[in-house]
Amino acid sequence: MRIRSRWKNKGRARTIEENAGALAFIEWRIAGQALLNLENEGFQTDTQLQRLAVLQELSAFLIHVTDRLVHGDLDDEQRQKFIVALALKMADTYHDNRVDSEGRGQDFRPGFIDTLNQRLADYAECSFDNGEPGYQFKRFLGECVTNTMGEKDRKWISDQVMEIEVPDMLKTLKKGLGDLFETGKAADAPPTQVGEGE
DSSP states (O other): OOOOOSOSOTTSOOOHHHHHHHHHHHHHHHHHHHHHHHHHTTOOOOSHHHHHHHHHHHHHHHHHHHHHHHBTTBOHHHHHHHHHHHHHHHHHHHHHHHHHHHOSSSOOHHHHHHHHHHHHHHHHTSOEETTEEOHHHHHHHHHHHHHHSOSTTHHHHHHHIIIIIHHHHHHHHHHHHHHHHHHTOBTTBOOSOOSOOO
């Protein structure tokens, strides 16, 4: 998957919020590509709401992985600021997509944030070493995605997510994250090497 992950004007330092906003766009595209891959493999999604539920699970995974990857590169305050900005931007994108699907009249952000907070707590119990999520980390994502999809070939969804989608998502995420920080050296957060994590 090709993404635009480099700031054009390299001479201007970007804020943490600007980098987080750009990464949110990249992560939504990564999640969208993974969903498309699942559908192309014949796994069942019947409605736009179901698709958005899958995207919500993939987004929560990507946000948590990002938090692990920037650990050690940002101090605690910068890291919190970055992840909160990323989560809020992703919640905005999710909300906009729900509005496109269902119409105005409801704020869908709180539901996204509630799910995200639950998943962040769930994933916090899983191992993450050398920039890679452990088996249980990936297995939990597979189960969450399986629970949002239809019945067709349901027993194989988790394997597809763990073995194919997670490696692809991580490769694109790490490239995007590294490129953003390299080309937009944030004035308030200048990490030199993003991507190894804790």
